Amino acid sequence: MCFQYVRTAVGDRITYVYSELSRLMDRRRFLAVAGAGSAVSIAGCTSIAESIGFETGVAVSADVEMTISSFRPTELEVEADETIEFRNTSSHTHTVTAFEEARPDGAEYFASGGYDSRQEAEGAWYDRGGGAIEPDQSFEHTFEVPGEYGYFCIPHLTADMIGTIQVR
Numbered sequence: 380m381c382f383q384y385v386r387t388a389v390g391d392r393i394t395y396v397y398s399e400l401s402r403l404m405d406r407r408r409f410l411a412v413a414g415a416g417s418a419v420s421i422a423g424c425t426s427i428a429e430s431i432g433f434e435t436g437v438a439v440s441a442d443v444e445m446t447i448s449s450f451r452p453t454e455l456e457v458e459a460d461e462t463i464e465f466r467n468t469s470s471h472t473h474t475v476t477a478f479e480e481a482r483p484d485g486a487e488y489f490a491s492g493g494y495d496s497r498q499e500a501e502g503a504w505y506d507r508g509g510g511a512i513e514p515d516q517s518f519e520h521t522f523e524v525p526g527e528y529g530y531f532c533i534p535h536l537t538a539d540m541i542g543t544i545q546v547r
């Protein structure tokens with residue numbers, strides 16, 4: 380696991396610094412580390428990443444990042460009523476689109492572009508690129524109802540660009 384982060388005092392938002400190798404970390408460890416609430420550093424990790432050519436040390440302040448074809452982290456655990464920022468840090472265009480069925484009872488549907496259903500979001504995307512999150516743009520949503528939310532990126536669903544938010 381190559382992953383480093385600091386939980387900042389401001390806004391209780393996780394600012395994470397990681398390498399491409401962080402993709403390899405498993406969810407359990409991520410949650411355990413994220414829940415610890417203190418700075419964590421895995422010795423040797425950064426230098427390993429650098430030695431094989433990855434850029435490291437770039438701090439990104441967002442809750443979920445959109446990379447070339449994935450959400451990172453894939454699964455995120457947050458408190459109810461937290462506003463989550465999904466930020467496109469790649470050079471590709473993405474969407475954040477909720478699965479209709481994968482949300483707790485009573486939870487509001489969410490999608491970049493503000494659509495009220497998956498059908499509406501997909502229709503807008505295929506019709507006119509509706510809901511697009513361009514490079515360096517963000518989409519925010521506040522998760523009010525505890526439970527599990529599944530979401531995906533419309534143009535990259537076939538590449539398994541899928542994420543989960545666990546709201547406590």
Ligand SMILES: [Cu+2]
Pocket residue numbers: 447448449472473474532533534535540
């Ligand atoms: Cu995408």
